[in-house]
Amino acid sequence: MVSPQSEERTYHPQDAIAATIKSTALTGGVGLFASAVQNTLAKQNVGPLGIFVRSGGTIAIFAAMGGTYSFARIASANLREKEDPWNAALGGFFSGSILGLRARTFPAVFGYGSALAVTLAAFEYTGGTLWGHDKDRNVDKYEKLEKLRTTYRRPAEETISEIGEGRGIYGPGYADRRRERIKEAYGIDVPATPPPAS
Structure with a gap:
């Protein structure tokens, strides 16, 4: 009999398009807020449409980065049929490359992409926290909580x-x-x- 800890977890495909639309809208909203702050801090009076006219590129960059990260991460997971930090690294690379496109040089595209890929892969590897996480993905959460409850009783x-x-x-x-x-x-x-x- 195979124990639940030793058998591989089954991967369930995710909807990349729906997640991309959702994260694009979310990060686009954050970009809209950042653009509004930039518009407010402008020295000349540009009016309320300056959010879109003067600093609208900020909205586009934020929305594109969020959508690209989400799509690349989920598409990679679906193709590889694995949920691991490599998916976050790939999504982070493409997302960071979009940020580097503003500089219009290849080193900036590669540098921003690599920096964001390493950061997001490390974040995913540590379990979603910057302080580390020794989570074993093969252990059932209910069993873990029951063990903790009975250990300290x-x-x-x-x-x-x-x-x-x-x-x-x-x-x-x-x-x-x-x-x-x-x-x-x-x-x-x-x-x-x-x-x-x-």
């Missing part, structure tokens, strides 16, 4: 013996022990609290 008696009672942690018979301690320390008889009527 300790008997209540052990916890109470280590840290003592109080602060919301009370063992069985706590009220009786508390009454006895108060009687010994202060000589006061504390009446037993009746159980709440419900």
Whole structure:
């Protein structure tokens, strides 16, 4: 019998066109915001249409970079039938190359593409965080959470013996022990609290 950890995960193809349209719209919106900021900070009065006329290239660059990254990453994953950092590197290279096209030199196209490819591949490799992630893609998340939940479960008696009672942690018979301690320390008889009527 093959264990679930040793067998390969099945790749499910994704819709590259729908994801490209969605990410183009999203990054185009970010580009529109950046263009509006550029228009606001302009020294001469260019009017509200300056967002599209004067700094409209910013919108186009942002939208093209987002759409290209999304399409290249998903198309690569669909063709290779694998979900790994190489897809992000390929998408990052094409996306960064678009940013380098503004400089109109081959070194800028290759440099921006390579820099973004390395950055996005490293980001994908570390599990989507810059602090690293030791996520094993072959382990089921439910099983992992169950293991964590049962690993740290300790008997209540052990916890109470280590840290003592109080602060919301009370063992069985706590009220009786508390009454006895108060009687010994202060000589006061504390009446037993009746159980709440419900």
